[in-house]
Amino acid sequence: MIPTWAQIGYLVAAVCFIVALKALSSPKTARAGNGLGAAGAVLAVVITFVAYKPDHLAPILIALLVGTVVGVVGSRRVQMTQMPQLVALFNGVGGGAAALVALLELSEVSADQTVSAIATAFTILVGAISFSGSIVTFAKLQELMTTRPVTFPGLPVLFVAGLLGGIALAVWLVSDPRVWVGVLLCLVGLAIGVMLVLPVGGADVPIVISLLNAFTGLTVAAGGYVLHNSLLLVAGTLVGAAGTLLTKLMADAMGRSVFNILFGAVRGGSTLG
Amino acid sequence: MTESIALLTIFVLAAFVGVEVISKVSATLHTPLMSGANAIHGVILVGAIIVTGQAESTWVMIVGLLAIVLATVNMVGGFVVTDRMLEMFRGPGSRKKELHK
Structure with a gap:
């Protein structure tokens, strides 16, 4: 204490x-x-x-x-015009740090501490999503890759499969907190993050950065729960809640819905390139 | 169990505070606010220091040190880049002064 x-x-x-x-x-x-x-x-x-x-x-x-x-x-x-991608990169490394801290905490969590185990699994999965998603948004804004939405047939199926796999691994981790399951969960999270951001067009990317920012906030909050650290819990929850509202406000300002921004290209609807 | 309930209470109250404090943000400040919030979640650094400071094996220490580097980049870089963005929001008077320097 x-x-x-x-x-x-x-x-x-x-x-x-x-x-x-x-x-x-x-x-x-x-x-x-x-x-x-x-x-x-x-x-x-x-x-x-x-x-x-x-x-x-x-x-x-x-x-x-x-x-x-x-x-x-x-x-x-960094140039003034490059600041959004820098924020994306900073957000990504923060999410990565949270996932790593949670991986290291796994050895301290025993199977009877169910809530801590859930919080740990959440941090690993969502931290990894935030990390890889932010790296892809960075690559898009820095024009290291095309800024147009990237989709391919089967992406929705692969994405849903990834999500289900991630949830299944998270449940496994909660019942049996082993480090290698945590590492596997981390890898699945990385794949989900990439698939989440690929279909988003360049003009919509700032809103996705804001969403991933809220994700990272929530992972930090969950990390605070596992470590019994009230500061991490408060700061992470603040950013998670404020970031979620901010994402909605930014989407409203562009006259779009967050759902349409994320999945519009996949559903075949129009999306801003 | 009481500590879990206390932490859950803090979580729920902090969520309401987070929504409430930024609900009146002006649209021009969306990006700096996002960047500032991004810097704040860099406090995961505190968690990284705690975990690394208790490391008993080499690989835990290595991964922990990596987490410290990443979290520090998030926190320090986040606050510095937000400050640079906000430099642009100074009044026209102060910008003029700079031009005449």
Whole structure:
């Protein structure tokens, strides 16, 4: 159990995130809101180091440094027009990180902790979907591949088969939490993510990024449940809920429905290229 | 079981808060808001540090360190790129000043 002061510190960080989202919704306060969010994140990381006293401190700090350098350099160098794909990439690596954390937690979860096992399976599957889906959206926006919707006969069948396979593996994992089943679930999630985004046209991609962003939020929330960490639970749920609403608002602004954006090309209807 | 219920309560309340706080967002801020929310879920970094800090085998540590790198890129890059986007939202006055520098 972590000390009370750390839990209160996590609560302060969670409030920073809530106020940050609120401030980001208005042009006057948006930039300050983003700064407050960053301050909350730094606070959360510092608390984690002091409260959990992690082993392997040197490699952890080096990994933090590497991630910081990559993040800062990447976002400073990018052209203004390339920002959406950078956000997609950042979202993808976040989802990937959540899936990896859940895979590592598998060895701690026993079969009688059903809810934790469900949350772990959810994080692995949806984190992997978010990762590969975001990579494909990145490739589309960066024009590493065609921006037109990509479909082929049998894609809907393959997609549904992937979903059913993913659910079956998740159920298996819940009843018998083994690492190799988790790895298999992760691979199926990666395939589902690719199939989800391939049929989406270039103009609709920002809305899909927003949806995958909400997915990653939910995986972080589930990860917080498994780790009994209230901050991850609050922050992840906030992003999951806000991201879902934002996805709908963005689709409304374009006069489209989220369902049509995702599956319009597959159903043979028109979709913006 | 009581802790599970407490966590479930937090989850449900946070979901309502998440919807409520952004419900009045102006359309010009859709992309920066998405980017800011994206940076916030980078706090999975906290989970990655906890798991790596308890690692007892080499492969757990390697995968954990990879998760730390990815989560840090998400968090740090997310906040920096959001800040750059929002630079464009400054009033016309401040932009003019910059041109005359």
